[in-house]
Amino acid sequence: MTNREVAQVLLKIADLLEIKDDNPFKIRAYRNAANTIFRLEENINDLHRLDRIGNIPGVGKAVKAKIEEMLETGKCQFYQRLLDEVPEGVLQMLSIPGVGHKTVRTIYDNLGIRSLKELEKAAKEHQIRELPGLGRKTEHNIIKGLEMLAKSAGKATLGLSMPIAEELKDYLLSLDTVSHASIVGSLRRGKPLVGDIDILVASDDFPAVYNKISSYPGIVSIDRAQPDCISGKLLYNIDFEVIVVGLDDYYPYLLWTTGSKAHRQEIFQNVDIKSLQGLLSEEQVYNQLGYPFIPAELRENTGEIEAAKDDKLPILIECQDLRGDLHIHSSWSDGAMKIEELKAACLELGYEYIAVTDHSKSLPISGGLNEERLSAQAKVVDALNSESEEITILKGIEADILKDGQIDFDDEVLNQLDIVVASIHSNFKLDKEKQTERIIQAIKEKNINIIGHLTGRLLNRRKGYEIDIEPILEAAEKNRVALEINSHPDRLDIDAEIARQAKEYGVKTAINSDAHHKADLHLIRYGVTNARRGWLEPEDVINTWEKDRLLDYLRKK
């Protein structure tokens, strides 16, 4: 089992214990262990071989025994026993927004419902509103939540599917008879949610490719095998398709399979793909078709073909353009690492500056900073900055935007900081007008530099709050406030569409990791992908700028 799989089982154990109303601290212990393992740099199987599972922070005797059992047998009896008591379908009910373990318990105990399908039926038959403590609103909320889940059913985030796809691609490339391999489809275009993993390989030896895939440890099943295509399921129930072509066909098919369908139809109009055989790069294929190379992230037929014809394609931002990360949490709030550890990790990434932006006092659960702790933290940052000049740590905060658009710190406090990210963490359900007004109010605040995760969406879990984007962009432009592209794969907020709109309005963006652990810093690659899908160039993104220019921008108002 992989680190991720072990972590997943521990998380499910925590959920099951919660539904059983077990000791909350025990539940948290399982979640803590899961999070640590999820972010572990070492392979957990290697640790097991060295008998070092017990050294993992948060893993004591009980969890250690369960992990070892999983690694040795692939199973966990404790988990299986819990599943006998609370079926998987009941566990899935927890993913409905607003439905927690108590509600799940009430539904399961009173109606004996064991699956989402049965739940939908019961809700539509108005059985939910009759249950103790539940009512019409909860019933409505369940129906809406189930609709949302159905929509994203079977779709995996970029952050989950990309590493799995990269591993499979590299595995295939290790075969002598495979000369080229590439991730294709919506994953290569960088869509935040993908239905499957598609990989194109060049090989004349289909049986060898088939054998190689069937012995891949990450394969759950192979459902179909034709002379040019093998498909089935990978870990986490993700569908995969490996498309096999001869070397001569590789580059035309790279274009064809990367899509999107609309882009492909436009590009390949009246062209027989066989006439493109033998070309040696994707660029050559595009050129042959009369276009310059079009980056994969743009291939959605949303203007890129016209832009290509007019030679007006953007020079898209790349990871190496980033000079820093402007939204990072440390152990001063809910981050896992000390500022000096984060500094060291960011130095390794080659950053010139970073901003420590811990939560503020309105978020007490995260250990949010009050005025005193903020000023104590500033002293620590000053000391670290005076130690070396290789990297500059900016003093910042992720302040809360209160219900009325006010910020939860006074101007004199915010004035002391180099950078202020302002985010919403409460009152998600304000109506569109009030929510929009609230954000605009925050944008107008003197010391605000960046609005964090503007829409609050959580992919596969929660829609963003209701906002009217145009007046927000107008206000941001007028007040020199940047919008964050939050790189966490569950967020990717703002999305590519808004990013592109922001650019049209002259609004700058900041691509941030929102890291809570040094292992999260690399998630910024997904933010860059998202920015590329939004047609952004380095100039549009303030953390590609040189330090002095950035500081000047942040000082402003």
Place this chain on the structure above:
DNA sequence: GCCGTTTTCGGCCCGACTGTTTTCAGTCG
């Protein structure tokens, strides 16, 4: 269930909002 110790038990992340109630339980960040 984990951790740490003035070592084997006591502490561990809290407060606001929502929907159900009619004073509070449940959910969320």
